[in-house]
Amino acid sequence: MAPESIAFDRAAEFYDRTRSLLPEAERATVELLRTELAGRGRCLEVGVGTGLISLPLHEAGVPMVGLDLSIPMLAKLVEKAGGAIPFPLVLADATRMPFRDDAFGAAVVRHLFHLVPEWRRLVEELVRVVGPGGTALVNLGGFKDTWGIVDRFLELAGGVAFAVGLDPRDAETLDREFERHEARVRLLPPIGTHDDTTVGQFLDEMDAGMHSWTWRVPDEVRRRVGPHLRTWAEGRFGSLERPVEPDLQILWRAYDLP
Template sequence: MLTVDFDRLGVRAGTRLIDVGAGAGRHSFEAYRRGADVVAFDQNAGELADVELMFRAMAEAGEAPAYAKAETVCGDALDLPYGDGAFDVVIASEILEHVPEDRRAIAELVRVLKPGGALVVTVPRWLPERICWALSDEYHANEGGHIRIYRADELRARITETGVRYVHQGFEHALHSPFWWLKCAVGVSRDTHPLVAAYHRMLVWDMMSAPRLTRTAERLLNPLIGKSVALYFTKPAVSGARR
């Protein structure tokens, strides 16, 4: 399940890409399939070990071009171990809502992006997230949980303060919003609740089969209740250029 549009980012053979907060690796895997040179970056060494295994499996199965490169790096998003302008594309999907020093993290994302490069940041959308918080403290009040809810325009302004230019906004995963509202209503940890289990089966079926009915429904509902908002930016190619 991808939250970012790789065609919009221009990810292709030879693209140097870092996926900051890679988690289980879903965006890193897609970039690798497309022939990019990928860094899956995260602070969770356990998850990165699984991502590394998947990279190897993809290479052995021929699911990524032989020339593509993929590696995992464990570290802190507030202090990325790369030089200025090291990457053509920077992805930060569903991480800033977890980070107390989000402005510092944003500055690092922009710093390692090369002039002319593309940045995408995704976070939970304000309305679906607000409903989750209202229904359940367990959803967000836990170690490593969500510490803030962003309004898209506020986050966009916070990011453009660094000098990047805003390009596009998209909404994703509308069918997942009711799933999380349901989980929050019955108890976030109650995965075996009949309604939760049934909805989860539907989501898995949708992801595996991509039937026209649910794809059309989600496309129509995304502007209304999309679970995530994706904000796309580009770094001016000329130093000091204004947006």
């Protein structure tokens, strides 16, 4: 049996609080993607979640379709849309999409590849469902300064891997996989932003199990690791009140299909 992608059922109620963008970064992201998607027809967001990307794109006039593995996340999207389904939503795994070939003019994938063990199969599905001349826009996510905290947590927890799929730091491997399907890689202009979350608040989120890389760590291990991680963070950052990411870039990659 193939390993399953990670569903975010448990994160539906707090996902937006921990993953949303600052307003100016959201506006810049929507404008960047809207420009790329203009004139391409229907766009599929794989891993649509609570609609952080698709809802503003829909409001900007992009014809969207959303796919996700989590009913609670899709329910939160509908709730945010005022209780009515704003565009077609499909419950399915990203590696087995229930769409015909060439069904879309484009696709958007944000913060998903690290959650999909069969991530190469996800690439194959994107190439299949996005028609010739279409594009797949991908943001792998990840951090800058935060990586040190995450890596230290996983080390203290016994060497648990961050990703069950593709590590967000390994964009070159994703580029090569798309190039294997004859896609052309483009790096879109980076969007500068920051995260006002403090180091202490980020540690609180980890203690509460609000990030996917903590979910494979038993609760008792996470509780045991927490105090040691805080001591380490105080030595590393000086103060737990400093922003965890004072300078951050949002990087989108476009994979243009032949």
